[in-house]
Structures are given as C-alpha cells and as structure tokens.
Amino acid sequence: MNTTYAIFKxxxxxxxxxxxxxxxxxSFIVLINWLYLRGFFLxxxxxxxxxxxxxxxxxxxxxxAVTMRLWAEERKLRTLEILMTLPVKDVEVVLGKxxxxxxxxxxxxxxxxxxxxxxxxxxxxDGGQIIGGYLGALLIGGAYLAIGLFASSLTENQIxxxxxGILLSxxxxxxxxxxxxxxxxxFMVPFFEYLGLGxxxxxxxxxxxxxxxxxxxxxxxxxxxxxxxxxxEMKR
Amino acid sequence: xIKAKNLSKRFGYTIAVNKASFEVKxxxxxxxxxxxxxxxxxxxxxxxxxxxxxxxxAEIAGYNIHENPLExxxxxxxxxxxxxxxxxxxxxxxxxxxxxVRGMPQSKRKKAINRMIEVTNLQSVIRRPIGELSKGFRQRxxxxxxxxxxxxxxxxxxxxxxxxxxxxxxxxxxIKELGKExxxxxxxxxxxxxSAACNRVLIINDGEIVASGSPEELTQRxxxxxxxxxxxxxxxxxxxxxxxxxxxVEDVEWLxxxxxxxxxxxxxxxxxxxxxxxxxxxxxxxxxxHRFRIRTQQGQDLSEELFRFVVEKGWSLSxxxxxxxxxxxxxxxxxxxxxxxx
Ligand SMILES: Nc1ncnc2c1ncn2[C@@H]1O[C@H](COP(=O)(O)OP(=O)(O)OP(=O)(O)O)[C@@H](O)[C@H]1O
Ligand SMILES: [Mg+2]
Numbered sequence: 001m002n003t004t005y006a007i008f009k010x011x012x013x014x015x016x017x018x019x020x021x022x023x024x025x026x027s028f029i030v031l032i033n034w035l036y037l038r039g040f041f042l043x044x045x046x047x048x049x050x051x052x053x054x055x056x057x058x059x060x061x062x063x064x065a066v067t068m069r070l071w072a073e074e075r076k077l078r079t080l081e082i083l084m085t086l087p088v089k090d091v092e093v094v095l096g097k098x099x100x101x102x103x104x105x106x107x108x109x110x111x112x113x114x115x116x117x118x119x120x121x122x123x124x125x126d127g128g129q130i131i132g133g134y135l136g137a138l139l140i141g142g143a144y145l146a147i148g149l150f151a152s153s154l155t156e157n158q159i160x161x162x163x164x165g166i167l168l169s170x171x172x173x174x175x176x177x178x179x180x181x182x183x184x185x186x187f188m189v190p191f192f193e194y195l196g197l198g199x200x201x202x203x204x205x206x207x208x209x210x211x212x213x214x215x216x217x218x219x220x221x222x223x224x225x226x227x228x229x230x231x232x233e234m235k236r
Numbered sequence: 237x238i239k240a241k242n243l244s245k246r247f248g249y250t251i252a253v254n255k256a257s258f259e260v261k262x263x264x265x266x267x268x269x270x271x272x273x274x275x276x277x278x279x280x281x282x283x284x285x286x287x288x289x290x291x292x293x294a295e296i297a298g299y300n301i302h303e304n305p306l307e308x309x310x311x312x313x314x315x316x317x318x319x320x321x322x323x324x325x326x327x328x329x330x331x332x333x334x335x336x337v338r339g340m341p342q343s344k345r346k347k348a349i350n351r352m353i354e355v356t357n358l359q360s361v362i363r364r365p366i367g368e369l370s371k372g373f374r375q376r377x378x379x380x381x382x383x384x385x386x387x388x389x390x391x392x393x394x395x396x397x398x399x400x401x402x403x404x405x406x407x408x409x410x411i412k413e414l415g416k417e418x419x420x421x422x423x424x425x426x427x428x429x430x431s432a433a434c435n436r437v438l439i440i441n442d443g444e445i446v447a448s449g450s451p452e453e454l455t456q457r458x459x460x461x462x463x464x465x466x467x468x469x470x471x472x473x474x475x476x477x478x479x480x481x482x483x484x485v486e487d488v489e490w491l492x493x494x495x496x497x498x499x500x501x502x503x504x505x506x507x508x509x510x511x512x513x514x515x516x517x518x519x520x521x522x523x524x525x526h527r528f529r530i531r532t533q534q535g536q537d538l539s540e541e542l543f544r545f546v547v548e549k550g551w552s553l554s555x556x557x558x559x560x561x562x563x564x565x566x567x568x569x570x571x572x573x574x575x576x577x578x
Contacts, residue, residue, distance in 0.1 A: 006336035010322075017324035078320035082381065085284040085316075086337050087309040236287055 003088045007096025008103070011070065015104050028062055028108050036115055048116065048125070052133040052205045056173060056198055059137075059144050064165025066104055067148030068158045070097045071232065075156035084236070090229045098149055098225060105141045109134065128207035136204035139217040140197055144169050146224035153231045172220070173197045237262045237389060237419045238283065242292035244443075245278055252278040254443035255292065260436075262388075265415035267430040268423035270440035271571050276423040277317055279440070280391050283421070284314045297388055310338075313387035317394050319378030323367030327358055327377055330366055331384060338385050352380035356410065372403035379410065390414060392422040396429060408433050427567060441571040454566050464539055467494065467527045467555035468546060475526060475551060482545055484538060487531040494525035525554055 015021040032051065035058075039050040074080040083093065119125045148165035155161050174180055176196010181189050193199050197220070200213040238260040245253040253275045260266050268276040281287040283294055285305035293300060299307040322330055328349060335345035353359060356376040361369055366377060375395065382390060395411060396404045411433050414420060424430060430437045431451045439447040439454075447454060468475050472490065479488045532538045539558055546553045 002339055003337050006333060010325075010333050014322075014324060077323070078316065078318070079322055081281070081286055081316040081320060082314070082334075083337075085286050085309055085312070085314045086334070087306045087339070088337060089306070236281075 001092075003092040004096040004099070007088075007093055008099045011097050011100030012103050015100075021104070024062075024065065025108055025111060028058075029111050031058065032112050033115070048119070048130055048133055049205070051115070052136065053202075055133075055137055056140055056201055059141055060166060060169055060173065062108075063105065063141060063144035064148040064151065064162045064169065067101050067145055068152050068161040068165060070101060070149055071152040071228075072156050072158045072161045076158075080232075080236070084232070090233055094149070094225055094228050094232070098145065098221075098228075101145045101149060102142060105145060106138065109137055109141070126207065129205070132207035132209060133205050135209065136201045139204065139214070140201045143172075143197055143217050143220040143224075146221040146228070147172065150224045150228040150231065153228050154235070169197070237264075238294065238296050238421070240279075240283070240292070240294040243279065243282055243289045243294060244291045245275075245282060245287060245289050251443050253282065253289070256440070256443065256445050257292075258438055258445055258448065260419060260421060262419055263415075263417075264436055265411070265420040265422070265434045266436045266438060267434035268421065268440055269425065269427070269430055269437050269567065270423075271425060274440045274571075275443035276440055277393055278443075280314070280316075280393050280421065280423065283308075284312055284391060285309055310385070311387055312389045312391055313382030313385065315375075315378045315382045315390075315392040315395060318397070319375050321366045321374060321377055321381065324365060326365055327362045327369075328353075330377065331380060334381050335384055340385060348384050348386070352384055355383070356380045357406075372399050372407075375399060375403075375407060376410075379407075383414070387418070389419045390421070392420070394424055395422055396424070396426070404429075439567060439570050446570045447566070463559040464530045464532065464542060465491070465527065465555070465557055465559065466530065466542065466546070466553065467525055469525050469552035469554060470549075472526050476528065478545075478549055479528060479530060479542075482538075482542065484533045484536055485530055486533045489529045489531075491527040491529055494527060527555075 035054060036048070036051045071080075074083060084090075116125065116130050119130075144165075147168045148161075151165035151168060152158075152161040154164060173196060175192050176194070176199045180196075181192060184192060194216070200216050203210060204213055238258075240259070241257050243253050243256045244251070256275070256279060268279065270276050278287065282289045282301065283296060285301050285308050288302075293302060295301070296308045297311040299311065301308055322333075325333065331349045331352065332345060335348060340348065353362060356379055358373070358376055358380060361373055366374060369377065379392070379395070382392070392411070396407050399407060408429065411420065411422065415433070415435075422429075422433065434451065436448065436450050437454060438445050466479075472493070476488055476490060479485060530538075530542070537558070539556060543553065543556060546556075
C-alpha cells in the first residue's frame with residue numbers, strides 16, 4: 001500500500017509539473033459552464049440534466065487525455081525499467097497510477113461545483129438528481145480512466161494511446177445505445193444494454209442508485225485494470 | 237552471489253541471449269563486454285527481473301528470479317542504460333520517491349539520501365530538476381538511485397557511456413570504490429574500462445558467453461598462442477631446420493629477408509633487451525638477416541630457451557620478441573570469428 005501511495009503521489013504531482021494540467025482544467029471548466037449556461041438560457045430550467053446527459057461525450061475526449069501519458073511516457077523514456085525493477089508488484093503500480101488519474105478527474109469535477117451552488121441559490125433543484133449525476137459522473141469517469149490507462153499501456157506513443165482510449169471507450173459506450181440495440185437481434189438486446197456504459201449512467205443520473213449499476217462500473221474498472229496489469233507484464 | 241543457468245531469451249527471430257550460464261562471487265566486479273546487440277542489456281534485464289527469460293533460471297543472493305522476483309529486486313540496485321530518470325522531479329525528490337517505493341521508513345530514507353548525495357557528489361544540484369542536469373550528473377543520480385537501499389549487488393548498464401573523459405574517470409573511481417564492498421556487474425564496450433574496473437570479464441557475443449576470466453588471464457590465454465618472432469643472421473635453410481627441430485616448437489614460418497650491413501646489425505643488437513652483444517655472437521658477415529615467426533606448442537613461452545639455442549648454434553641474433561596480444565585483439569578475435577560462424 002505504501003508503494004501504491006508513493007506512486008499515486010508522484011503521478012498526481014506529475015500532472016502539475018507542466019502547464020498542460022492547467023490548460024486542461026481551464027478548458028474543461030469553460031466548456032462545462034458554457035454548455036450549462038446555454039442550456040439554462042435556452043430552456044430556462046434550473047437543473048443539470050442536460051449537462052449530465054452530454055457528460056459521457058465530453059469525457060470521451062477529456063479522459064483519454066488524462067491517462068494517455070501515464071504508461072506511454074514511461075515506455076518511451078524507459079523510466080519503466082527503473083520502476084519495474086523496484087520491489088513493486090505490478091498491481092500496486094497500476095493502482096497508484098489509476099488513483100492518481102482518478103484524483104485528477106475528481107478535481108476537475110469538483111471545480112464544477114459552483115454550478116449546483118448557483119442553482120440552489122436561484123431555484124429549488126432536485127438534490128437527489130444532482131448527487132446522482134455527480135456519482136454517475138465519477139463512475140463512468142472511472143470506467144473511462146481504466147480504459148484509457150489500459151490503452152496507454154499498449155504503446156509508447158501518447159497520441160496513439162489517446163486514440164485507442166477514445167475508440168475503446170466509444171465502443172463500450174455505444175453498444176448500449178438505442179442506435180446499436182435497434183440493429184441487434186432481440187435476444188441480444190438486454191445483454192448489450194447491460195454492457196453499454198451509458199444506460200447505467202442514465203439511471204444513476206435520475207437519482208436511482210442501484211447496486212447493479214455500481215457493480216457494473218466496478219467490474220468494468222476491475223476488468224480493464226486487470227488487462228492493464230497483464231499488458232505491462234507481457235509487453236516490456 | 238549470482239548464479240545464472242542456461243538463460244535464453246529471444247525477441248521474434250533475434251536470439252538476444254543464448255544459454256548463458258555464469259557465476260559471480262560475492263565481492264567481485266564483473267564486466268560484461270560485447271559489441272552492440274550482444275545481449276548484455278537483455279541479460280541484465282533478466283537478472284533484475286524486468287524481463288522473464290524464455291528458459292533457464294538464475295539465483296541472486298539465494299533468491300530465484302522466477303519464484304521470488306521481489307526479493308531479488310530488493311537485493312539489487314540497478315542502473316539501466318542511459319539512466320532513465322523522471323525528468324520533472326528534483327534530485328532529492330526523486331531519491332525520496334525511490335526510497336519510498338522501496339519501503340524505506342522516512343528517517344532512514346533521509347539518512348540514505350544524504351549519504352548518497354555525498355558519495356556521488358551531487359551537493360550542487362539537489363534542488364534542480366533532473367531534466368536540466370548534464371549527462372554526468374544524471375548518471376550519478378542514477379547510481380545514487382541504485383545504491384540508495386545499500387544493496388549487496390549493483391548492476392550497471394554502460395555506466396560511463398556518453399560521458400566526457402574526466403567524468404568517465406570519476407565514475408570509474410566511484411565504481412572501484414563501491415566494488416570494495418559490493419558485488420558489481422557492469423557492461424561496456426570500452427576495453428580499458430574492464431581492465432580499469434573489473435576483476436573478471438565475461439565476453440558476450442550474439443547472446444553467448446564466449447570467454448570469461450580476469451583481464452590478465454584472458455590476455456595470457458590469447459597470448460597462449462605463444463608467438464615469437466626472431467631475426468637471425470645465418471643461412472636460411474640451416475636456421476629454419478634448426479628451429480623446426482627445436483623441442484616444443486609447433487610451426488616455423490619464414491617471414492622476410494632483411495638486407496643490412498653488420499654495423500647496423502650490431503647496433504640493433506645493442507638496442508634489444510638482451511643487452512650488449514657478447515663475444516659468442518660471432519657475426520659471419522656474408523649471410524643476410526632472416527625473420528622467422530615461431531608458434532610454440534600449447535603456447536608455451538620458449539623465448540629464453542630459443543635465445544640460448546641460437547647462441548649455442550653460433551648464429552647472430554638481431555631481434556627476438558614475443559607478440560603482445562591486447563584485450564582488443566582477444567575481443568575482436570572472439571567476437572568477429574563467432575559472428576562469421578553464426
Ligand atoms: N525489447 C526488444 N524487442 C526486440 N528486440 C530486442 C529487444 N531488446 C533487445 N532486442 C534485441 O536483442 C539483441 C540483444 O540486445 P541487447 O540490448 O541485449 O544488446 P546489448 O549487448 O545491450 O547491446 P548494446 O551494446 O548496443 O547496448 C539485439 O539484437 C536487440 O535488437
Ligand atoms: Mg545494451
């Protein structure tokens with residue numbers, strides 16, 4: 001655990017060792033606020049529903065950018081060789097990196113808090129929905145992070161890691177969408193609906209927190225972290 | 237301390253390491269010497285449990301690389317090729333990170349960091365990001381990182397590559413110093429480095445260990461061909477027959493005829509290590525100088541016997557020398573011959 005914590009600290013600090021983190025956070029906040037305000041003035045409604053419904057799409061671009069560096073750079077600069085010859089278990093390193101990226105994501109999400117606060121001042125928003133929305137954001141974000149981290153472990157090129165991350169996340173998101181389900185034979189529909197990242201997000205976003213959805217996201221995270229461990233074990 | 241048995245590793249069609257077996261005893265400083273792509277780095281990566289060998293095994297300080305990789309890594313300090321360090325971290329911050337990952341408690345870590353900064357002379361750069369350091373300093377941070385937990389075994393891949401001559405000497409001195417109490421493996425393609433820093437050399441070529449021994453032993457073994465060159469004034473046939481019949485001479489080769497008058501030949505005699513010519517060197521001035529190369533059986537050193545023999549025969553000896561074989565020659569001999577065969 002000490003190892004995981006040491007790696008977590010290094011990676012989290014690492015985000016702020018270059019201006020990229022600040023550029024990233026700024027563009028994320030600006031985008032979120034702009035989308036929110038647009039919705040606010042267009043439909044004149046005091047809720048975050050519309051915002052949360054497009055969040056998976058925003059994350060699709062933003063999250064692979066958070067994770068793309070984590071393994072690819074270590075491979076490219078060969079720092080992996082020192083890291084993986086320290087007395088550490090692969091799983092400890094994977095978790096350290098994953099939690100660091102999670103903390104960075106949590107920070108980005110935290111910076112959107114002024115929105116629900118202004119909502120609370122202006123009107124009477126549905127607290128359950130807001131909490132559910134944020135929880136859903138953290139869960140689907142975690143799944144994207146695990147996918148992106150795995151993608152980063154496959155290559156030493158950050159851009160390729162970024163693109164693989166987007167593709168994998170996109171595929172896992174889209175399989176549960178109506179458009180795809182429509183094209184499938186009906187017996188496969190429930191399965192794919194369950195498999196898709198989006199449907200679980202919608203139900204949590206409505207404020208309905210079901211353990212099945214929690215288990216789903218945790219399994220997706222666990223599955224991709226496991227693949228990640230395997231890939232750094234095999235590809236050196 | 238280190239026992240490697242039949243280690244093999246291939247990448248696709250390249251066989252990087254081929255059934256390498258070797259042992260390193262406690263306190264030895266062993267040099268891996270070999271041309272580019274010989275498999276030095278791969279062997280080190282296997283020993284440090286970065287790579288898994290396809291077959292074979294190794295034991296490090298009593299721990300097996302397959303069964304106890306974490307213990308093995310705990311016992312080893314490793315400096316990979318080109319010291320790949322985190323460029324964005326400051327020197328002390330980096331060393332602290334390494335110590336923390338190695339599970340050293342904070343107080344111990346602080347002490348160890350201070351000690352390493354002293355040993356590797358990093359005082360002037362401790363607050364600078366590693367990415368800004370010169371190559372020599374980065375290399376030293378790499379060594380500090382490898383030694384932080386005071387390991388019994390130190391493995392260094394080309395510790396002096398890319399450094400300027402002053403820094404090379406500094407790092408070599410440092411390695412020598414460390415070698416007094418630690419078991420060290422280093423790799424290099426620089427031959428003087430092995431003679432300067434190592435007790436023993438493993439010459440690696442195409443993934444195979446082609447020779448092993450102390451630098452002196454290797455030189456002797458190659459000199460083992462026992463080649464002696466003689467320049468004698470006398471009749472060619474008579475001298476050649478005489479030398480051929482001399483016991484333990486394997487082969488006599490006539491190289492050249494040298495035309496010179498006696499005055500020069502006397503001068504030559506005076507200049508040889510054999511000192512002033514003595515009266516027995518009667519100089520029949522009518523005959524020319526002949527140069528022969530003699531190969532002795534099992535490479536024995538017959539120079540003194542041959543000298544006496546020539547003198548007894550009454551021939552005039554103008555020159556006698558053993559061919560010196562340098563580590564370079566051995567290296568080239570072993571590594572080029574094998575690559576032709578392979
Ligand atoms: N990760 C890898 N993937 C594919 N081939 C590799 C890999 N690592 C090493 N090789 C190949 O294995 C062989 C041995 O390489 P290695 O790096 O061990 O040599 P070396 O003795 O360290 O050479 P150098 O003196 O250039 O550092 C080379 O032919 C190399 O191309
Ligand atoms: Mg190498």
